[in-house]
Structures are given as C-alpha cells and as structure tokens.
Amino acid sequence: MGSVGVAELRRSLDGLLTYLEPHWDFVNCHMVNYLTDDHWQHFVPEPLRLELNTAKDLNQAIDTLFWRSNRQSQQFPAFASFLAAGDHLRLENYEKLLTTVEQLEQQLATSTHTQLSIKEFMSAKKCHEVELTAALIDKLVQSKSTPNSTSFIVDAGDGKGYLSSRLALQYGHRVLGIDANTTNTENALSRNRKLQRAWNGLTERAELQSQGIIPARRGKKSNQQDASIIPPSLENYKTTSRFITTELNLSDLLTEHFDQQSNNICLTGLHTCGNLASTCLQVFHAQDNCRILCNVGCCYHLLREHFSQQEFFGNKALMDQQVDCGFPLSCYLQERKVRLGRNARMLAAQSIERTLAAKELPNITLYYRALLELLVCRHAPHLKNELQVGKVKKFDSFPEYVKKCADKLNVPWLATVEEEELLLLLEKHEIDRQYLELFYLLRMSFAPVLESVILLDRLLYLKELGYEHSYLIDLFDAVISPRHYAIVAIKQ
Incomplete structure (x- = not known):
C-alpha cells in the first residue's frame, strides 16, 4: 500500500495509451453523426462487424x-476478445x-467515530x-492533528453544503x-440552519436504526423529549x-472567517467539476499549510486541456474563468503532448457499471437525433453539426420529436418536412437503431480506460512532486456513484 512509484505509474499509462492509440477517432466521434458519417463502418473493427449478420445477431450480442458480460463467447469471439482487452485495463484490476480505505486507515491508526446513516435532506x-x-x-484530519496544530477543512465546490x-x-x-456560485453558498447556509434544528432527532433515529430498532414515525415532538437539549452549534461552518x-490564499481566507491562524488545512471536494x-x-502543492488533500x-468534459483546441463548451462563462489547464497535469504526459478531446472526456464520465447493472439501452432520443441530422444534411447541409438540440421531452414518435425540435430551435425548414418523409426515413433505418445500440455500448466500454488516464495522470503529478503518501482510493459503490475514485495526499 502506497508503494506505487513514478515508474510504475508511467508504465501503466503507457499501456492505457497504447490500447487507445488506434481508437482516438472512435472515442471522440459524436453520436449525432452516427448515420451521416457511417460510424459503424468507420470505427468498428472489421473482425467485429463480420460476426453480425442479422437483427437476431445484434440482440444476442x-x-x-x-x-451477461461473457468474455468466452464462441458466437462472438472477436467482440469478446476486444472487450476483454479493455476490461483488463480498468483501474480495479490495477x-x-x-x-483501499482499510489499508489507509491502518496506516493512519486513528480512532473511529460511529458512522451514522442519516438519509434526511439528501438523496440515497x-x-x-x-x-x-x-x-x-x-x-x-485526526492523523495530522497535534496539540500545537489548528486544523481546518476547506470544502472546494461546497454546493449545498x-x-x-x-x-x-x-x-x-x-x-x-x-x-x-453565490446562490449555492446562500442555499447551503439555509439548508444547514434547518439541519441544525433537526440534528439531534436525526442522530437519535440513526442510532436506533444502527441497533436494528425501527424508530417511531416522525411527527409531533414526544412529550418525553428533553427540551433542554441544545442543537449543535454551526459556528464551526462558514461559507464564502x-x-x-x-x-487564493486559503490561510488568509480561514483567518478572515474564523479569526484564527491555521497551520493544518485539509482541502477536500466531493465531485469537484x-x-x-x-x-x-x-x-x-502550492500552499504549505495545506497538509491534506481528499x-x-x-x-x-469541463476540463481545459493543454493540447486540445477549438472545443465547444456549453458553459463558456465558467470555462473563460479557468486560466490553468487541468489535463495533463503530470510532466510525463505533458512531454508526450497527450490529448484526449472533449468527446473522449465526456465518454470518460459515463458509467458502464450503472448501464450494465440496469441493462439499460440508450434513450430513443439518441437515435432520433441521429435521424434528425440526416434531415439536416438533406434539407440544410450548411447546418451540419451546427444545431444544438439539447434535451427534448414528452414525445411519442419521431414526427413529434422533429416538431418539438423545430419549435425549440425556431427552424422553419424543419417544421415544413412532411410526416410521410419522416416515417419513410424511420422505416429505412429501422435496423440501424439496433446497430446504434450495440455501437453505443461498445463505445462506452472505453469509458473506464479513459477515466483511468485522467486519474493516473493526477496521481502521477503528485508522485512527480515527491508526495510519497498520495493514493488513489476506490471510495464509493460504482453503481450508486459512477465517479467513485478519490485522490488522497498527505504532506509529511
């Protein structure tokens, strides 16, 4: 545990990049262009394509x-081999x-608080x-606390708190x-005032549940409830x-809000964007008093890359505020000028684990959007790849979808396309929907590999700087929380 060094991380990244090398165009393709640019022929290796001849083959594949995640399939050996190679490169196999959290806890050798399951005020x-x-x-924080230290936690991207x-x-x-976001900080304080008032009751219920006791339904306060019990103070929680x-000097900021000097800061962030x-x-790395990172x-997709140019960003105002590049961080990948691309980064954030657990095929809108792009090429070719459709809700058919798109985008030519043409287009490409579904899943199989590149680059960055006690921890259940890896570092 913790013994992984720079050389081992570089070798692992070499393996990931070698695997991805023939497929950069594949992982950066846009599903909008699946039909217009014939993605199935261009990106799926020929040995895989040859294993499929009928609609039944597609469903069976x-x-x-x-x-069933069968990597020993005799019916689809080329597909199985292709997917097995990607499976081997997933982080859980490294x-x-x-x-593990348990390994880190053993090294930290700290006391353990009771872990309460308090579900109110947030989703499961x-x-x-x-x-x-x-x-x-x-x-x-316990592991770095001493009688002479003043410990604080800074939560980056605090959101609702x-x-x-x-x-x-x-x-x-x-x-x-x-x-x-100023609104977020205001909402966080409002939420915390409510949580503070309810805290004692919530902890009582959680403690009963931990003992296997089903607490009484929440309602009016019990007559036996001790009104003298004071809710915990929230003076130790501030927002800015x-x-x-x-x-941004964290020590100065903490002094400003808590009127105390800090020599032991833990910088954390849960799903920092x-x-x-x-x-x-x-x-x-830059601030000496920042002793712990989690x-x-x-x-x-919102990462700014060193070597990827002319990217579209939906949140341009946010991107313009970012002056530093977020990938690659390590000198090793910077020297090699490694580029992912926005579509590849979007793919890296998709959850193959959740998709497989739910046996979930892509939403019909993905197929309809690909059909819509055929209409664009047919009626307004100058607009190819220009229409930003976004989410379209509440439609029961392709003609309805097209009508909603025409209204939403205010595109007159699209509103005039006859329903007969739409239905003929749908009929002509009926089999393509099944091919698109398999293509979507095959492309998604690259997601864990791409995420591995991003996370190992971050860990390598810390190791290159000499932080021996830096770790990559699989913290959450991958099906519940798709972004489940934590980067932890401790200054000695």
Missing part, C-alpha cells in the same frame, strides 16, 4: 457480451495502483457519498465551504463565494 446516492467521504476526511455540514455537525470540525485558483479537481491538486472529481 448485446445480451451475451454486455448483459491492485498495485489502488489503496448523496447520503452514500457523504457518509463515506466524511468518515475518511475525519480520519485524515452536504459534506461540510456533516463534517461540522457529526465530527465537530471547523469547515469553510467555498463555491463560485470565490473562484478557486492557486492564487472539471478543472476544479485539478486546481485542488495544484493548490495542495478530492473526488467529476465532469471531465
């Missing part, structure tokens, strides 16, 4: 290769690179994430939540609205 998914993250951060409030209320830590960069995850690693990233 999805069931065998994906829903035992040397991963550290968020509850799962908050409980595990808060428990880990508590142990990390789910993690911060748990750290403050259950574990008693002093926490500063930072979020770029700032855009985090390496220039895009560049913020990378920025947190850079802040950890970060779970997400939204890889």
